[in-house]
Amino acid sequence: MLKLTDLVVLRDEARLFQPLNATLEAGGCVELLGPNGSGKSTLLRTMIGLHDQYEGTYECPDCFYQGHKLGLDDLMNPIENLEWFLGLEGSSFDEDSARKALARVNMVEYALVPCSRMSQGQKRRVSMVRWILSKRLAWILDEPFTLLDATGVRLVNELIQEKCEAGGLVVCATHLPLQVQEKKSIQLEALSGSQV
Amino acid sequence: MGSVWVREWRAVVRNRSAIINPVAFVFLGVLLFNLGSRSYEESFDGSALGMLWVLVLIANLLALDSTFRRDFESGLLEQIFVSAEVPFLILFLKVLMQWMTTGFLISLLSPLLALLMGVPYELLGNTFVALLIGTPTLSFLGAIGASLTVGMGRGGALLALLVLPLYIPVLIFGVDVSQSQSIALTEISSLYWLFFISLASLTLAPFAILLGLKISLAMD
Amino acid sequence: MKIKELWHRLGSPRWFFYYSGAWVRFFGVFALILLSVGFVWGLLFAPPEQYQGNSFRIFYIHLPAAILCQSLYLAMGVGGFVLYVWRMKLADILIAACLPLGMSLTVLALFTGAVWGKPTWGTWWEWDGRIVSTTVLLFLYIGIFAIREAISDSELRGKASGLVAMVGMINIPIIKYSVDWWTTLHQPATFTLTEKPAMPIEMWLPALVMVIGFYFFAAHNVLTRMRAEILRREAKTAWVKKLAVKMV
Numbered sequence: 001m002l003k004l005t006d007l008v009v010l011r012d013e014a015r016l017f018q019p020l021n022a023t024l025e026a027g028g029c030v031e032l033l034g035p036n037g038s039g040k041s042t043l044l045r046t047m048i049g050l051h052d053q054y055e056g057t058y059e060c061p062d063c064f065y066q067g068h069k070l071g072l073d074d075l076m077n078p079i080e081n082l083e084w085f086l087g088l089e090g091s092s093f094d095e096d097s098a099r100k101a102l103a104r105v106n107m108v109e110y111a112l113v114p115c116s117r118m119s120q121g122q123k124r125r126v127s128m129v130r131w132i133l134s135k136r137l138a139w140i141l142d143e144p145f146t147l148l149d150a151t152g153v154r155l156v157n158e159l160i161q162e163k164c165e166a167g168g169l170v171v172c173a174t175h176l177p178l179q180v181q182e183k184k185s186i187q188l189e190a191l192s193g194s195q196v
Numbered sequence: 197m198g199s200v201w202v203r204e205w206r207a208v209v210r211n212r213s214a215i216i217n218p219v220a221f222v223f224l225g226v227l228l229f230n231l232g233s234r235s236y237e238e239s240f241d242g243s244a245l246g247m248l249w250v251l252v253l254i255a256n257l258l259a260l261d262s263t264f265r266r267d268f269e270s271g272l273l274e275q276i277f278v279s280a281e282v283p284f285l286i287l288f289l290k291v292l293m294q295w296m297t298t299g300f301l302i303s304l305l306s307p308l309l310a311l312l313m314g315v316p317y318e319l320l321g322n323t324f325v326a327l328l329i330g331t332p333t334l335s336f337l338g339a340i341g342a343s344l345t346v347g348m349g350r351g352g353a354l355l356a357l358l359v360l361p362l363y364i365p366v367l368i369f370g371v372d373v374s375q376s377q378s379i380a381l382t383e384i385s386s387l388y389w390l391f392f393i394s395l396a397s398l399t400l401a402p403f404a405i406l407l408g409l410k411i412s413l414a415m416d
Numbered sequence: 417m418k419i420k421e422l423w424h425r426l427g428s429p430r431w432f433f434y435y436s437g438a439w440v441r442f443f444g445v446f447a448l449i450l451l452s453v454g455f456v457w458g459l460l461f462a463p464p465e466q467y468q469g470n471s472f473r474i475f476y477i478h479l480p481a482a483i484l485c486q487s488l489y490l491a492m493g494v495g496g497f498v499l500y501v502w503r504m505k506l507a508d509i510l511i512a513a514c515l516p517l518g519m520s521l522t523v524l525a526l527f528t529g530a531v532w533g534k535p536t537w538g539t540w541w542e543w544d545g546r547i548v549s550t551t552v553l554l555f556l557y558i559g560i561f562a563i564r565e566a567i568s569d570s571e572l573r574g575k576a577s578g579l580v581a582m583v584g585m586i587n588i589p590i591i592k593y594s595v596d597w598w599t600t601l602h603q604p605a606t607f608t609l610t611e612k613p614a615m616p617i618e619m620w621l622p623a624l625v626m627v628i629g630f631y632f633f634a635a636h637n638v639l640t641r642m643r644a645e646i647l648r649r650e651a652k653t654a655w656v657k658k659l660a661v662k663m664v
Contacts, residue, residue: 013570049278052410064279070271073207073270076210083203084199088200089280090281340579368548404583407579408579
């Protein structure tokens, strides 16, 4: 369960937006909207603990995070990257389920190709495999639609929908509105109001 | 943990320049030293050992930035902090791997390097031991500096300024051990100091590295 | 006021500003008195040393400078620790305030040491344990200064300099005990807390006066800098504006 109480994120001692209040139960989905520079990325990073300056409180379960940097090692291929990631989380790595997940995102032919040889869009598809395989309850995604074609966009929406139906939690900062059945929206406006 | 070590190993093996550069640098330095010192006398005055140690220090310094930089820029470091159960252990392994590709390799090659610098045979053994025990400290203390500067672009000079003062005790004790004439290693007091510093930095530095990386990640 | 209450109050820069006002004046006045007395006493009235003659007198500046530069670094290290554990902004202000004086005193200690060394032991500089570790101290100061310059975000800057200060604290015991571990240029400690000093009272009393005077001066300097920084940071708040109006 995600809960924000009077949360204001600070950067260099300056408040980025008005205090936020929000609650999200299991199965819920939030899209975080706002113009560039309004603090969406910083808010997400605060929720997972990478950013330390804030006022107010928040409760956030253990999440899977994908930020602007994908977190894929260019020198390794997708299978090796997934093996490392799952080892990190403490889950066991099963090559079959990895390949199945790769097939879901249409990247199974590239399973043994080093990531340095892929385009940005292809790398983003590979990173989506981690969403599927991660054992964490919540996803925190920063601009997941970047550099994806129409199929990719549809895929992202499908995955988020499935995660919510399975009882997970998704928080998503995005410029493109999410196409899911039930969602809340938080609009961050730089230095002025923000409504839920 | 196995998969973490495997990944570090792969990162090193597929990125050959990371290994070759520090070792090549030391050889180059030895060459420069020989060309630059004007006297071709056979007498060994001890400064050659000091120069070798300084070269090792600088080679380590040059290799420090890469400890975390690739992972920082690709986003792997964020993943370590968010998803890993024990980030501490992963960072420890990472720095250990950095040592294996710099200090450890240089220590293995040190008898050859020392010979090329004109060091007499009797001191080669001590030099090897001193380097083997002293270089982990260099990697671990240096990683503290690297953890702070990784978020700052290529802060090369800042890294040197932060790290070299911490290297000085290692240099002093290391040269002392290398130069000791006594064959029985257990009689050299500086060796115990070197050992103590090594153990202390191995156990305490990872905490500072963790804090430094958190600062760098927050700067992003 | 109880310690715990005092500690919590320290979290407020404004409270600290008002509370330290009286202390700044106290330290300033007494620093002036003690330093003038100590200076004159040490340079003019203390007896000349048995072998060194009058060149010994620079000891009266060298000793306090050396003691203070270490103490100021310790203060920075403690400040770093407080910053991390209690997240007090005042600790970051403390670190920034100790930096300039700490650096200057380290340079002064090294310089006066060199000036003392030449006529006395025939050498400007030796690479003995204490000189080397004090030089390392100077570089640690410079390192903290450099990292503060490199980071623009004020909270991250505080954390980074706090971390470097804490890591560098290992150097302080090395400086202190290096004279006991290696005997080269410096002699073993003349002053310990437990034994009588190896120096006659007419010589160490002015030294004591100078040391206390330097401590008071350092306190005055650090507090003044902290107060100035607090005013700068809180410039937009009502209490500072009221203060400015009152002063005009």
